[in-house]
Amino acid sequence: DIAARTAASFETGSLAGLRLTITAGPTREPLDPVRYISNHSSGKMGFSLAQAAVSAGAHVTLISGPVNLATPDHVTRLDINSAQDMLQAAESDTAQCDIFIACAAVADYRPSAVAEHKIKKGKEEIMELHLIKNPDIVATIASKVNAPFTVGFAAETRDIVSYAQDKLVRKKLDLIIANDVSRTDIGFNSDDNAVTLVTADQVTELPMMRKRQLATSLIDHIAQLYKANR
Amino acid sequence: DIAARTAASFETGSLAGLRLTITAGPTREPLDPVRYISNHSSGKMGFSLAQAAVSAGAHVTLISGPVNLATPDHVTRLDINSAQDMLQAAESDTAQCDIFIACAAVADYRPSAVAEHKIKKGKEEIMELHLIKNPDIVATIASKVNAPFTVGFAAETRDIVSYAQDKLVRKKLDLIIANDVSRTDIGFNSDDNAVTLVTADQVTELPMMRKRQLATSLIDHIAQLYKANR
Numbered sequence: 305d306i307a308a309r310t311a312a313s314f315e316t317g318s319l320a321g322l323r324l325t326i327t328a329g330p331t332r333e334p335l336d337p338v339r340y341i342s343n344h345s346s347g348k349m350g351f352s353l354a355q356a357a358v359s360a361g362a363h364v365t366l367i368s369g370p371v372n373l374a375t376p377d378h379v380t381r382l383d384i385n386s387a388q389d390m391l392q393a394a395e396s397d398t399a400q401c402d403i404f405i406a407c408a409a410v411a412d413y414r415p416s417a418v419a420e421h422k423i424k425k426g427k428e429e430i431m432e433l434h435l436i437k438n439p440d441i442v443a444t445i446a447s448k449v450n451a452p453f454t455v456g457f458a459a460e461t462r463d464i465v466s467y468a469q470d471k472l473v474r475k476k477l478d479l480i481i482a483n484d485v486s487r488t489d490i491g492f493n494s495d496d497n498a499v500t501l502v503t504a505d506q507v508t509e510l511p512m513m514r515k516r517q518l519a520t521s522l523i524d525h526i527a528q529l530y531k532a533n534r
Numbered sequence: 535d536i537a538a539r540t541a542a543s544f545e546t547g548s549l550a551g552l553r554l555t556i557t558a559g560p561t562r563e564p565l566d567p568v569r570y571i572s573n574h575s576s577g578k579m580g581f582s583l584a585q586a587a588v589s590a591g592a593h594v595t596l597i598s599g600p601v602n603l604a605t606p607d608h609v610t611r612l613d614i615n616s617a618q619d620m621l622q623a624a625e626s627d628t629a630q631c632d633i634f635i636a637c638a639a640v641a642d643y644r645p646s647a648v649a650e651h652k653i654k655k656g657k658e659e660i661m662e663l664h665l666i667k668n669p670d671i672v673a674t675i676a677s678k679v680n681a682p683f684t685v686g687f688a689a690e691t692r693d694i695v696s697y698a699q700d701k702l703v704r705k706k707l708d709l710i711i712a713n714d715v716s717r718t719d720i721g722f723n724s725d726d727n728a729v730t731l732v733t734a735d736q737v738t739e740l741p742m743m744r745k746r747q748l749a750t751s752l753i754d755h756i757a758q759l760y761k762a763n764r
Contacts, residue, residue, distance in 0.1 A: 335571075337691060338639070338715055343569045372602050409568070412653075413661050421691045422715065425642040425667075433663035461567060461651045485568055485652065 317361025318527035323401040324362045325452070326354050327394060327441065329369035331387045333414035335433070336423045345409035347371030349457075349497060352519035353405055354379045360523050365401075367393045369408055387411055387438035398445050403530055404452040406442035409459065414438050443475040453530045455479045458502075461486035468502040479503050479529055481522065501525060547591025548757035553631040554592045555682070556584050557624060557671065559599030561617045563644035565663070566653045575639035577601030579687075579727060582749035583635055584609045590753050595631070597623045599638055617641055617668035628675050633760055634682040636672035639689065644668050673705040683760045685709045688732075691716035698732040709733050709759055711752065731755060 315321075328350020332340040347368060354366040355376035365380045367390055375381045382397070384390045387410045398404050413435035446454040456477045458468045461484065468482040480502040487498075498512035499522075510521060545551075558580020562570040577598060584596040585606035595610045597620055605611045612627070614620045617640045628634050643665035676684040686707045688698045691714065698712040710732040717728075728742035729752075740751060 338575075338689065339571065339573045339641075341565075341569065341571050345568075411569075416660065422689065423642075429667050430646065431643050431665040431667075433665055435661040435663055437659050437661075459568065459652065 315361065317359065318524060319357055319403075320361035322362050322403060322530075324354075324357045324364045324403045324405065325367065325394060325397045325401045326350055326357065326364060326405045327367045327390060327408035327410075328354070329371040329373075330409050331369045331390055331411045331438075332385045333387065333411045333438070334385075334418050335415045336419035336421065338422050341411055341413075341415070341435075342370075343409045343411065345369070345371075347373050348495065348515050349519070350405075350407035351376060352515045353407060353522060355516075356519040356523040359520070360527060362403075365397045367397065367408070387414060387441065391439045391441045391444060394441055394445055398448075398452055401452045403455065403526060404442075404445050405455040405526070406445070407457055408441075410441055411438055440475070442477065446476045446478075451476075453478050453526075453533060455481065455526060458482040459485045464500055465502060465507055468500065472502055472504065478533060479526065503529065545591065547589065548754060549587055549633075550591035552592050552633060552760075554584075554587045554594045554633045554635065555597065555624060555627045555631045556580055556587065556594060556635045557597045557620060557638035557640075558584070559601040559603075560639050561599045561620055561641045561668075562615045563617065563641045563668070564615075564648050565645045566649035566651065568652050571641055571644070571665075572600075573639045573641065575599070575601075577603050578725065578745050579749070580635075580637035581606060582745045583637060583752060585746075586749040586753040589750070590757060592633075595627045597627065597638070617644060617671065621669045621671045621674060624671055624675055628678075628682055631682045633685065633756060634672075634675050635685040635756070636675070637687055638671075640671055641668055670705070672707065676706045676708075681706075683708050683756075683763060685711065685756060688712040689715045694730060695732060695737055698730065702732055702734065708763060709756065733759065 329347030330343045330345040332342045334340045351373045354364050357364045358378045367382045382393050384393055416434040416436045442456045454477050458471055458480050460467050464482045464484055468480040472480045482500045496512055497515050497518050499510050501508040559577030560573045560575040562572045564570045581603045584594050587594045588608045597612045612623050614623055646664040646666045672686045684707050688701055688710050690697050694712045694714055698710040702710045712730045726742055727745050727748050729740050731738040
């Protein structure tokens, strides 16, 4: 049965005995008690990765922004809203982890001030919203002493590989999983995805497949790269 | 059975033979292909009103922003994302309707330009986002020649009644349904709500109840006020 197979994979799977921290979904950055800035991430990729990692024998913590998805079996889930809250949870959880997969679509910027009351619509035809940069969660974790094997994602609309290679070096990551969000058939809010794996010395294209199947393939690649690195 | 009762209510319900247009949910205002500004509206109130209106015999069109809700039986649903798209749908549908209920939490402002490609995170620690005012959907419909009986909502965090009375006059509405979104037990994303009905000559408080039950009560009040007005 499933419980027995899961129990067995904790001993024999490709990630047997390893601790993974995975972030998933969007973040929401509040402007006031009712409004926020967010993005179209469904969280499906991160949740599928968490499920595949458990099947490969890992102990998984999933740090998730607001999504409409059920928690996979045997996964420890922490729900957060903002990028700042996600960073705090990630720093705490990765202190003990072997592999960190930053799959969440974290808002790059947040409103510099959060209004205590709902902002009243004024007579002004225009409004300037002041934003400040959010912490870079994946780079923060990757730059730590004794950092886990760190995997980042790159959602791009053009020049996929060159942007990914630049990001890999700049953020000190071990692997970038890059995808093309300008394609409407894959990625955000779709059940399918096609990605390119970029490490310091190789570029590997994976064909379009279901996110669940892709998750299993990615976990296999991550396990191999992790073992080759350590 | 339900079908027979629904068929009967089209002839005998408090809204028998009337056409209602209801807006529901949030709007999403894109910054680029992946990011947007939105708000915490779940759409539950608008969907419950649509269902209650059908039960009262009305022909209902529900214009909905992005929500995770099933369409009530016998309701015609139009899905939109932005405030501009919601206005266009509302103008078209209210040309023939008797009662317009603007329940959606429409974004007051939208980014003045939508980037074609995902905006790259720069080195800048701050960013200015230029916003322009969205069309005021409920005021636009209410100000038309032969406007339908128009019902607006006011989500406030303080001075509920005075803000609602001001809004009623300024936007030429027939009824405002006001609620206090600073209360965490009701309103946005909750199954419960408590509201205050404000017309030109009366203020009526309704106690906290399930949104579904509240919807039935509101539809009864709206039907009475509509008949008293025409």
